[in-house]
Amino acid sequence: MPNYKLMYFDSKGRAEVIRMALTVAGQEFEDKRFAREEWQTVKPTIPQNQLPCLQVDGRFIPQSGAILRYVGRAFGLYGENNDESTIIDVVIGTTEDFMKHVIALYYEKDEAKKAELIKDVQEVKLPAYLNILEDILKQNDGGNGFFAGKKISIADMLVFDLMDQVGTMVTLPTFPPKLGGLMEKVKSNPKMKEYLAKRGS
Template identity: 40%
Template sequence: MPSYKLSYFKKQGRGELARLMFAAAGKEFEDERLEGETWLSFKPKTPYGQMPVLTVDGTMINQSGAISRYLAREFGLYGMTNIENTTCDIFLETINDVIQDMMKYYYAQDETKKAEAFKSVQDNTIPKFLKYITTILEGNGNTYLVGSEPTVADIAVFDILDRFIADPTTYPGLLNAYSAVQSLFERVKTVPNIKKYLDGRLSDG
């Protein structure tokens, strides 16, 4: 059995999807959380000077998207056919687009531009994303996004929605008009291994 170590900061960020995938698959891994001097010492050892980094039997894999796809293939969370694999890829890329729009808001220095970016996320990015998820769910029987079992697509959607829902003052009533998306969120949240991980994450603060 391979030895896995995930190195990332002491936050959810771009490392959380990998953690959720390990949880979903019931696989052991070393969850290395770095900050400050420990990160600065580790940084020169990374392939590209950034995290997350997944180390598999001594081989480092960088880039969060590559890590997610590697784990999806490794753990059977990538669908059953090339089309299903590609549909998972589409969701990972779409979520990355959403994150990029969010970054424009979070990191804007000018208050006017920050307000404009926030309004765009609220009025355009999030509704467009939730409508897209709804359409895909309806076309796939309203259970999962790809096939009949959870995949990296479902877990990735859960991950980003989880962050939105954790910020109710910024995103109030996020899923009120999207019952199919709400059902998907709850379905992934209650997968036994994921629920166990989330319970531990919450208790750890």
Template identity: 40%
Template sequence: MPSYKLYYFNGRGLGEVSRLIFTVAGEQFEDIRYEREHWPEHKAEMPLGQMPVLEVDGVKLPQSAAIARFLAKRFNLAGKDDLEQAQVDAVVDTMYDLLKAFLPVFREQDEAKKEQMTKKFFGDDLPKHLQNLETLAKLYGKGGPFFVGNHLTWADLFFHPFLETLLGVNEKVLDNNPWLKQNRAEVEKNPKIAEYLKNRPKTEF
């Protein structure tokens, strides 16, 4: 039986999608969480000096998307055939576009500048990215509540925690996107996910 260790900070961030994949699959893994002040002690242990990192039977794999895609394929959450897998990847890549737009806002230290950037992001940038996601869902979701093929994939599991962070900043971000709001609700209906969300560590992001 394979041995899995997931190394990440004590937060959701880019590691949460992989935790959710393990959860849905019912697979055991060691959830190794580092507090930020302790991270410098372990940085040299990681292939690229960054996290998340997945260790599989002693082999360390970096890069969040590569980790999640590997796990999704292994546990049948990547799409049922090559075309579905490509559609899932297209949705995920669109989510990464959204993430790239948000990260400068998240990392800005100057409070006045951060407030200005936040207003622009939530007013102009975010609605466009959310509309792009809904467009793909209409193309690939077959009329169901999931992004691709009317069944749960890692695209749904990636969207859920990322939007949780944005909802923590502005709880109304999905008010104009009822399909996306329903998608998150459907993910939470999964009994394993519901149990995990209830018991996981409480973190800011």
């Protein structure tokens, strides 16, 4: 079996959904978390000089999206066929579009501008994103409650993780019915439940 080492900082960020995916897959991995000072020393040795980075038997895989898809394909979390994988890609792309607004909010230093961004995300961007996700679920869940197919995928975990992290910056609204059901299904997955209990907030 390959040895997996996920490298990131001591925070959730872009690595958290990858941690979740590996955990749900039942795959042991080294969760290497760099202090900022340590990272400056290690940085020149990491492809593209950025994190997260996944090391598989010594081979480096950079870029969070590529890592997440790699893990999804490796452990059956990326759909059972091309149609399901495509739906998952649609969810990932939609999420990346929304994340641009969240990242802008996170890095804004001017308090007045930050307040405007919070209002826009909370009142406009977030409801629109949730409605898109609800529509995707209505069109594709087939009564199973997941975005694609009959079991949990990286798309389900990605949305769950994003809402978990965004909820620390803005007030989350009540989720639409199907999306709310999805969030509960992800949270109640046995391995995910155990992981969240260990991790805490």
